[in-house]
Amino acid sequence: MNTPPTSATEQQIAELVRRFYERALANDSLRPIFDATVTDWDTHHRVVQDFWSRTLLDTNRYRGHPYPVHAQLPLQPEHFDIWLGLFRETAREVLPADAAAQAIARAEHMAESFKAGMFSFPPYPGPKLWKPAL
Ligand code: HEM
Numbered sequence: 001m002n003t004p005p006t007s008a009t010e011q012q013i014a015e016l017v018r019r020f021y022e023r024a025l026a027n028d029s030l031r032p033i034f035d036a037t038v039t040d041w042d043t044h045h046r047v048v049q050d051f052w053s054r055t056l057l058d059t060n061r062y063r064g065h066p067y068p069v070h071a072q073l074p075l076q077p078e079h080f081d082i083w084l085g086l087f088r089e090t091a092r093e094v095l096p097a098d099a100a101a102q103a104i105a106r107a108e109h110m111a112e113s114f115k116a117g118m119f120s121f122p123p124y125p126g127p128k129l130w131k132p133a134l
Pocket residue numbers: 030031033034037038044047048051064065066069070073075079080083106107108110111112114
């Protein structure tokens with residue numbers, strides 16, 4: 001999704017990522033999920049920085065697909081609330097106001113989409129319960 005570039009700098013975005021992960025890894029609910037998944041932190045920071053660079057500066061550095069990545073993680077809805085709380089705090093601290101507002105809006109929108117995709121429906125009951133129409 002491309003939006004007009006904000007006044008953030010790459011340096012501020014790097015700082016956003018650094019401080020956000022400092023907080024996320026100090027959080028007892030989020031840390032185990034990162035510990036179990038991320039083996040190469042430099043690469044992870046770079047990928048996430050590229051993502052925010054695309055969102056806030058309209059660069060084309062991130063070309064991944066965040067939804068399938070998160071759909072495979074053992075997440076509950078409350079993980080997103082905690083994540084967003086830490087992200088809002090960090091974004092307001094590190095980014096200029098226009099960029100903070102855009103980053104927070106994007107994260108909130110993604111959290112809503114992720115939650116809608118991941119938690120809206122009960123698990124598929126399986127083919128045994130399906131009856132073909134006659
Ligand atoms: C809506 C809020 C979120 C945003 C915007 C976001 C953003 C991202 C992005 C851009 C990536 C890189 C995906 C890629 O490899 O292409 C990522 C990966 C990851 N995120 Fe999130 N994330 C969010 C919520 C969460 C939450 C709640 C958790 C729970 C701890 C989480 C844990 C992870 C982990 C563990 C990875 C690495 C997965 C892997 O390397 O296999 N994220 N996230």
